Amino acid sequence: xxxxxVTVLIVxxxxxxxxxxxxxxxxxxxxxxxxxxVAPDRRTNAILFARFAPVGVAGVLxxxxxxxxxWRHEPSDAGEIVSGTLLALALVALLxxxxxxxxxxxxxxxxxxxxxxxxxxxxxxxxxxxxxDVVEVLGEDLALCVGGYLRPxxxxxxxxxxxxxxxxxxxxxxxxxxxxxxxxxxRLLWMGSCPDFLQLVRLDDxxxxxxxxxxxxxxxxxxxxxxxxxxxxxxxxxxxxxRLRTHRRLPAETMMDMAVSSAFxxxxxxxxxxxxxxxxxxxxxxIRFSPRTWILVxxxxxxxCTGVIASEQVHAFTEGVGRLLAP
Numbered sequence: 165x166x167x168x169x170v171t172v173l174i175v176x177x178x179x180x181x182x183x184x185x186x187x188x189x190x191x192x193x194x195x196x197x198x199x200x201x202v203a204p205d206r207r208t209n210a211i212l213f214a215r216f217a218p219v220g221v222a223g224v225l226x227x228x229x230x231x232x233x234x235w236r237h238e239p240s241d242a243g244e245i246v247s248g249t250l251l252a253l254a255l256v257a258l259l260x261x262x263x264x265x266x267x268x269x270x271x272x273x274x275x276x277x278x279x280x281x282x283x284x285x286x287x288x289x290x291x292x293x294x295x296x297d298v299v300e301v302l303g304e305d306l307a308l309c310v311g312g313y314l315r316p317x318x319x320x321x322x323x324x325x326x327x328x329x330x331x332x333x334x335x336x337x338x339x340x341x342x343x344x345x346x347x348x349x350x351r352l353l354w355m356g357s358c359p360d361f362l363q364l365v366r367l368d369d370x371x372x373x374x375x376x377x378x379x380x381x382x383x384x385x386x387x388x389x390x391x392x393x394x395x396x397x398x399x400x401x402x403x404x405x406x407r408l409r410t411h412r413r414l415p416a417e418t419m420m421d422m423a424v425s426s427a428f429x430x431x432x433x434x435x436x437x438x439x440x441x442x443x444x445x446x447x448x449x450x451i452r453f454s455p456r457t458w459i460l461v462x463x464x465x466x467x468x469c470t471g472v473i474a475s476e477q478v479h480a481f482t483e484g485v486g487r488l489l490a491p
Contacts, residue, residue: 166203168244169234172486176258177226179485184218185361188279188325196224196374198454204385207378208346219260219360228468233478250489264359275423279311281318289320294337296344307405308340310425315354317346327408328401335387335398336405342386343425348379353423377433379425384441387443387491399441406434 188195195214202210286299296310298319309319318340325333343349355375362368388395 166244167245168250168486171246171250173226173230173234174254174257175223176230176252178253178487180225181218181222181257181260181363184221188214188218189362190409196370199378199431200372204378204381206432208351208375208382210347211371211378211461212351213334213374214374215355215358215368216279217309218362219358227247229470229474229478230482232472233475236475237479238483244486247489249258250486253489260361260364261359263364267363268353268357271353271421271423275311275353276420276451278305278422278424279317279319280316282306282309282311288320289325292320292337294318294341298337299486302477303370307408307426308336310340310343311346311349311423313350313423316349317345318344324405327404331397331398336401337388338387338394340425341385342383343379344383345386346379348383348425349423352376352379352425356420356423363367369420374399376420380433381440383425384437388441395441395444399438402434402438409415412467 199207199210199214211329220341282299282301282303283302286301289298289300292298299317300318300322301319302322304321306319306322307321307324310316311319318337320337324336328336355372357363358368360368362371384395384398387398
């Protein structure tokens with residue numbers, strides 16, 4: 165594989181991703197409306213699946229269709245060189261990946277600084293039994309949060325712990341344990357750094373908000389365990405914390421730039437969550453999203469076969485892109 169071939173394939177990957185990103189952007193309102201009908205315990209995976217579809221499909225097509233066709237039909241001594249235009253477009257195609265890494269690093273650093281601040285002001289919560297560490301924090305910049313990626317920690321405000329009744333705190337703690345078990349901080353970091361053009365030009369905010377919201381509803385479902393009393397305790401805890409004047413809520417933009425899962429970060433969704441907890445809806449009309457492994461394997465095999473059967477046409481298209489941009 166020559167430098168020219170590598171550059172052409174990177175440009176093809178970028179063109180594919182840009183086209184799929186544009187399609188996703190156009191379909192975003194429709195997709196998010198339909199994804200909101202997916203069962204709460206599977207909605208987060210459905211949103212992740214849809215959000216990463218453009219970069220995933222572009223990468224798979226490039227690796228399984230365009231790369232084999234180029235390898236099979238492109239002469240090794242063609243003598244083609246990389247033009248300035250071709251190189252510039254290849255760098256543009258790689259820019260979303262670099263920006264994704266930069267955003268992930270920025271979120272990681274800001275989250276680390278906030279967690280260290282909570283650690284300095286905190287102590288191990290006395291008398292609290294949970295499968296994860298629980299740190300009691302004296303301060304007004306949190307209520308209940310989960311931070312950490314592989315070994316999450318639950319951070320609880322002293323004011324919140326004092327304000328909640330034991331049953332309410334137990335239900336709220338179960339909500340946070342669900343976040344920690346699902347590794348939601350890690351998934352928030354992953355969602356925020358999706359390496360595509362929507363993330364590059366900051367058009368991914370609706371997807372990030374939808375995913376964060378879905379994480380809260382999924383944690384509510386796991387926390388209540390089908391028990392109406394637990395659901396009402398959690399709803400009561402949500403309302404009680406919302407009324408606390410000691411809890412200073414961080415701006416939405418600040419929360420989106422940190423990879424933490426907070427039970428009380430979204431005031432806009434409070435009413436919907438309380439309503440869902442107090443009056444759970446039946447499952448009629450709920451979509452059960454469940455991607456099957458065999459479907460993904462079958463799709464990969466179809467792509468491989470397509471790459472073999474149409475390799476000459478695929479190579480001709482790829483070569484046409486290179487010649488259009490070559491000197």
